[in-house]
Amino acid sequence: MGYGLDLFPASPGLSPTELRAIREGQEAEIDVSAGEDRARYTRPPSADQLRLAQCIRDRFPALKVSHSSENHVELSESRLSVQIYIFQRAAGISLHPGGYSTAKYIESLQLAWGSLEILQREGGFATYDTQIDRFLDLATDFETVLACYGGQKAVKLNRAEREKLEQSHAWQLAKALETHTAMPYSANATYAVGDVVRHPTLGAGIVRALAPKRATILFEVGTKILVCGA
16 A cells, blocks of 8 residues: 655645645646646656756665656655656655565655655645645654554654664764863753763763753763752
């Protein structure tokens, strides 16, 4: 069973009703033009189609051009079974997970999501999810789509991987900033979230959370809860 995401040209700030009207009109236009002019399958793609395809391939080099014409440019990633279609005035992404592992559900949707971001930014599109029947907000809807696409197991794994990545990034930030803003750790000092400290035995760390008289600090050895000022 596949998963489909459709993109249509839309100006920022349109209401759901306006977006739906654009989608319905664009779908009808695509159906009519495809039936009337089969020669479009052999004519070369437009400069804008090629530009969008190249923007996506610059970010995801594993994508290959499997078809190229005025009708559409198709990009495919065979390992993840992801296809991206770029039409003259629309686009679409199809995912076909088959018997994928949970990790591959996440990986394939991450590839699709990154491509959606490029198509929306560079092509002026809005993304419609045909499964949950609404337009998407790419800033907030990843887990909603992942739950529908890969299930709650994929959502839980994605959250765990994201938390691990965030901890790694926090540590890298602490290492990068220790020579510039690191302050000596003191049980009497007052800290703010994001402060970089240097502990005499634990080394550099970054303050992740605060509670009365306590600071949660991420060090290379892991997270520690240390005494701090009020």
